[in-house]
Amino acid sequence: MVYWLIPVQEDMWYTIQQVKIYGYNREEITRLVKPGDYFIFYVSKYYAKRYGGKIVGIMKVVSDWYEDDKPIFPEEIVRNKGIYNYRVKLEPVKEGVCDLKNILYKVSFIEDKYQFAKYLRNAPANLRRPIPESDVKLIEECIEASAKKEEEEVV
Numbered sequence: 279m280v281y282w283l284i285p286v287q288e289d290m291w292y293t294i295q296q297v298k299i300y301g302y303n304r305e306e307i308t309r310l311v312k313p314g315d316y317f318i319f320y321v322s323k324y325y326a327k328r329y330g331g332k333i334v335g336i337m338k339v340v341s342d343w344y345e346d347d348k349p350i351f352p353e354e355i356v357r358n359k360g361i362y363n364y365r366v367k368l369e370p371v372k373e374g375v376c377d378l379k380n381i382l383y384k385v386s387f388i389e390d391k392y393q394f395a396k397y398l399r400n401a402p403a404n405l406r407r408p409i410p411e412s413d414v415k416l417i418e419e420c421i422e423a424s425a426k427k428e429e430e431e432v433v
Contacts, residue, residue, distance in 0.1 A: 280315040281336075281409040282402035283387075288326040289352040291319060291334055297350055298337075298369065301362025302401050308343040308364055310402060315339045316371065318409060318417060320378065320398060333376040333417055341367035376420035385413040 286294065294300055300317060311317075317337050323330035347360030354361050387404050388394045397404050409417075 279411070280312070281411070281414045282311055282315060282317055283320055283398070283404045283409055284317045284401050285320045285322050285398050285403050287324060287352075288321050288329050291321050291329065293351050294319065294337075294368070295335075295370075295373070299350065299365050299367055300337075301346075301351060301365040303362050303364070305364055307401055310406065311339060311343075311366070313339050313342055313366075316414075317368065318414070320403065322398065329375065331378055333378060333421070335373040335421075336371045336414075336418070337368040338371050339366050340369045372418060372421055374421035374425040376417055376424055381416050381420050384416050386410055387413050 284300065315338075317339065318333060319335050319337065320333050321329035321331070343364055343366050345363050346365050347363050349355045349358060349360055351362055382388060382391060382394060387407070387409050388397045390396070400406070402408075
């Protein structure tokens, strides 16, 4: 299994959750990511109100890439034109919140802990390298722990 870190803005994450589609504006991603791969979504701090700096879910890529210029993402709707025209359909695997700073010193894919922002740019992030499965396990555990903590606070 191949896991990719995908940074998005918070408003785009909400749309991805609803429509189960991810879009990107550069064709090169279509040569890296294949059906059956997984996306780990990270919400960038830029304009974020709730999830900035957090991993918010894992989704499986369930289609081939296709081109579509119909505006569905917030920035596209504002501009009334397609921007993220290379799209793929997704299936949720795990949703929840993992604050990246809680696992920063445990994950191996972020080699330079003092300049970790460079691992969170572009798509796929991590300098276009897949995320190691050992780090995926840490991320899943972090999401599960967060969900459990949230349940305890509700009760």
